[in-house]
Amino acid sequence: MDEPAHTDVIVIGMGPGGEYAAGTLAQAGLHVTGVEQRLVGGECPYYGCVPSKMMIRAGNLLAEGGRIPGMAGTADIHPDWAPVATRIRDEATDNWNDQAAADRFTGQGGHLVRGHGTITGPAEVTVDGRTFRARRGIVINSGTDPAVPPIEGLAATPYWTNREILRVEQVPDSLIVLGGGAIGAELAQVFARFGTAVTVVEAAPRLVTFEEPEASELIERIFAADGIKVYTDAPAQRVSHDGSQFTVHLGSSTLTAERLLVATGRKTDLAALGVAAIGLDPAARTIPTDGRMRAADGVWAIGDITGHGAFTHMSMYQAGIVVRDILGQEGEAADYRAVPRVTFTDPEIGSVGLTEAQARAAGLRVRTGLTQVPASARGWIHKAGNDGFIKVVADADRSVLVGATSAGPYGGEVLSALQVAVRAEVPLATLRNMPYAYPTFYRAIEAALTDLASS
Numbered sequence: 001m002d003e004p005a006h007t008d009v010i011v012i013g014m015g016p017g018g019e020y021a022a023g024t025l026a027q028a029g030l031h032v033t034g035v036e037q038r039l040v041g042g043e044c045p046y047y048g049c050v051p052s053k054m055m056i057r058a059g060n061l062l063a064e065g066g067r068i069p070g071m072a073g074t075a076d077i078h079p080d081w082a083p084v085a086t087r088i089r090d091e092a093t094d095n096w097n098d099q100a101a102a103d104r105f106t107g108q109g110g111h112l113v114r115g116h117g118t119i120t121g122p123a124e125v126t127v128d129g130r131t132f133r134a135r136r137g138i139v140i141n142s143g144t145d146p147a148v149p150p151i152e153g154l155a156a157t158p159y160w161t162n163r164e165i166l167r168v169e170q171v172p173d174s175l176i177v178l179g180g181g182a183i184g185a186e187l188a189q190v191f192a193r194f195g196t197a198v199t200v201v202e203a204a205p206r207l208v209t210f211e212e213p214e215a216s217e218l219i220e221r222i223f224a225a226d227g228i229k230v231y232t233d234a235p236a237q238r239v240s241h242d243g244s245q246f247t248v249h250l251g252s253s254t255l256t257a258e259r260l261l262v263a264t265g266r267k268t269d270l271a272a273l274g275v276a277a278i279g280l281d282p283a284a285r286t287i288p289t290d291g292r293m294r295a296a297d298g299v300w301a302i303g304d305i306t307g308h309g310a311f312t313h314m315s316m317y318q319a320g321i322v323v324r325d326i327l328g329q330e331g332e333a334a335d336y337r338a339v340p341r342v343t344f345t346d347p348e349i350g351s352v353g354l355t356e357a358q359a360r361a362a363g364l365r366v367r368t369g370l371t372q373v374p375a376s377a378r379g380w381i382h383k384a385g386n387d388g389f390i391k392v393v394a395d396a397d398r399s400v401l402v403g404a405t406s407a408g409p410y411g412g413e414v415l416s417a418l419q420v421a422v423r424a425e426v427p428l429a430t431l432r433n434m435p436y437a438y439p440t441f442y443r444a445i446e447a448a449l450t451d452l453a454s455s
């Protein structure tokens, strides 16, 4: 393969945004060198969104089957992990082989270099001893790795992170999940639905701690119904493994399980990336960028590493901005007022913008509205599995929504209307004076707005 030392753009890390930016710029005629040390496509298709959502789809099928009695007859359900593992291996990840993605990039005219890229000077990247120089600049899309907290004993145990659990061929009998954020909550529920005895341990006072407290209460109630044990306000103090079982010591209790999943967040390593060579702080956790995703002269950063939300849609959104900037095209600057996020539990927790607490902390004159999905026509019709709520957070001075949460069946889809409302700053009067299709789940937004009006 032709690997010239001189190139137009070097993309370090081919996560979702890097892959998109590199391919698009190559198709536009630039000489693009994509550097990837693991798999082209990054975390999302191989160890993140896609395989986890395949697992969730399977778990939700089982849950729906369990809702048949009393509503549609009887169901005899026998969970089987084999089709889930096979689907992830064969359909999603090609057995964790990125050749198709690599071929797609080179087919677009890109030049793929495998190995760890280190920035060794302005516009210069070295990959395993080979040096590349970029005429236009460097795009950093190096993503994040699973963070493993410094809990006594943990490092010496055969714990799982997302990179192991999304490859399992058999479900364990029992599983302790350290971390009750989005990833921990999603995977805890999946495995519980496939018969694993699951315990979630969270150091914060509540699960999905970055979401509204109503979302945490909902998830904790649902988890109790799923048979998942939850310990909140319970930092793990010590972990050991005796060859067959994990033991996790909390302050007052001791838990044991066959497997341990560490889902306590993500980490970056800017020093290993060599950012000091371009004047950036190697000890920082994220790379600050301007509205055009520029981090320094001739350097752009996108994705998890920018700290604007570790989501594939963020990586792709920012990649689009970088592509426009490099190609000299007009376009809006990055705007983070309406970043959507979805925890794909059942019910899904979709949210956008500010929570009530964040809005208050920002000094806004806050008003909120809340409605329960089971109280809506569609929720009542849906019956089994209808848990959820819609909460809207308004800036009373401007009469617009600044945040919202949509929890329930298809909560992530219902969120779309709320995202548009927050992003476009649709006046509350407009939101209140339009018909909401009957009987949809999103119609509950109207009830939340009515509640807000009376608050």
Ligand SMILES: Cc1cc2nc3c(=O)[nH]c(=O)nc-3n(C[C@H](O)[C@H](O)[C@H](O)COP(=O)(O)OP(=O)(O)OC[C@H]3O[C@@H](n4cnc5c(N)ncnc54)[C@H](O)[C@@H]3O)c2cc1C
Residues within 6 Å of the ligand: 012, 013, 014, 015, 016, 017, 018, 035, 036, 037, 038, 039, 040, 041, 042, 043, 044, 047, 048, 049, 050, 052, 053, 115, 116, 117, 118, 141, 142, 143, 144, 162, 183, 272, 273, 302, 303, 304, 305, 309, 310, 311, 312, 313, 314, 315, 344
């Ligand atoms: C279990 C799980 C579930 C998730 N579910 C969702 C979801 O449902 N929806 C969603 O939006 N997001 C989800 N995410 C998050 C999502 O995967 C990431 O936000 C997404 O992959 C974007 O990350 P990124 O573009 O920053 O780069 P990444 O995907 O992290 O990729 C970065 C790439 O850079 C490479 N790299 C790093 N440093 C170097 C170097 N120096 N040289 C060469 N290569 C390098 C890495 O090998 C990697 O391939 C999930 C994550 C996990 C772990």
